[in-house]
Amino acid sequence: MLMRFRKLGTTDITVSIICLGSMNWGEQNTEKEAHEQLDYAFSQDVNFIDTAEMYPIPPHEGSQGRTETYIGNWLKKTGNRKKIILASKVAGRSNHTYIRNGKIPCFDKKNIRIAIEGSLKRLQTDYIDLYQLHWPDRNTNYFGKRGYVHDPKDKSVPIEETLEAMAQLIKEGKVRYIGVSNETAWGIMQYFRLHKEKKLPRIQSIQNPYSLIMREYETALAEISIKEHLSLLVYSPLSFGVLTGKYLRGVAPIGSRFDYDKIRNVSRYNPAHIQKTIKLYVDLAKKYGLDPAQMALSFVNSRDFVTSTIIGATKIEQLKTDIGSIDITLTPDLMEEIETIHTLHPNPIS
Secondary structure, rough: OOOOEEEEEOOOOEEEEEEEEEOOOOOEOOOOHHHHHHHHHHHHOOEEEEEOOOOOOOOOOOOOOHHHHHHHHHHHHHHOOOEEEEEEEEEEOOOHHHHHHHOOOOHHHHHHHHHHHHHHHOOOOEEEEEEEOOOOOOOOOOOOOOOOOOOOOOOOOHOOOHHHHHHHHHHHHOEEEEEEOOOOHHHHHHHHHHHHHHHOEEEEEEEEEEEOOHHHHHHHHHHHHHHHHHHEEEEOOOOOOHHHHHHHHHHHOOOOOOHHOOOHHHHHHHHEEEEEEEHHHHHHHOOOOOOOOHHHHHHHHHHOEEEEEEEEOOHHHHHHHHHHHHHHOOOHHHHHHHHHHHHHHHOOOO
16 A cells, blocks of 8 residues: 655645544544554554544534544654644534533634634644634535525624634644635635735635535535645545445444434435435446445545545444555546446435
8 A cells, every 4th residue: 555645735735645534533432442543544654634623523512622632642652743744623603612611612713712722732732734614604505504595694703803813823833724624615715815815824725525425516616626726625535434335225333423323414414315326336336346435435536626535434444444545546437437327416415
């Protein structure tokens, strides 16, 4: 296995095409299991780790921040901090008030300051390489929402104020670069405009969902990624594991993500109407003698607008399979069949 690397935005950083996600650690995975995954990924030259202050998922007050703590303990134990590109995220507006001691989280200067200090402490580091805004502060489409409805009464924190807060963190050396997550084309335009007009920090990445059954990123954002050098860090490249085929016909294996958090995940990632499409992709992988997960990940890895693919696993065997996708190259014939399926069944989930 030979890991490959790509440049992050316009920075001098190169990150592995495979990024190790961590949102299960502290709920479905123990600290020992998290460290086992970190050890294996590091041994395979994965140099990119993604986490968030609100992890693990599903979020709740009793576990919030546990994932960053696990990573911090590993960094301290191994001494690998300088060999790792560490990414974390600050939580946006939500009802998760426990994150801010009873106050509504948002992207104002006070909230961002509280968030970064907490993350640095848990991660046991002086700086975060890539600090991301987990979702927009404003009322817009993300986390599977379709059908944009404008809210003229929305009182979100101005993006300019958010960038000013980030600029201060960069000045203090607590953050090297910044990015966004679950963002829209309009939002990206505003971040770039403020960077140019106000000399505020440039966003270097966007972390959005993308997979064989969720290709909406191609509509507008892919062009921005390529032409503006905005790195796409893909999350849910297997659509929470449904593209492995293990959840077909409503099956939820014991210990799987859907078994652990069934209601929330099934409604977005595995509704009844997409079972036929999933089976078509699973059968296609088998036709070419490929593991369905590796085919799906190899497809994402191959996109010219993708910088890194974030993988997450509950079992070490799954992690090894997912990282192994780096060795898979899809043939032109297989790619043509993928496009045929996509034409007949475009973006069944969002």
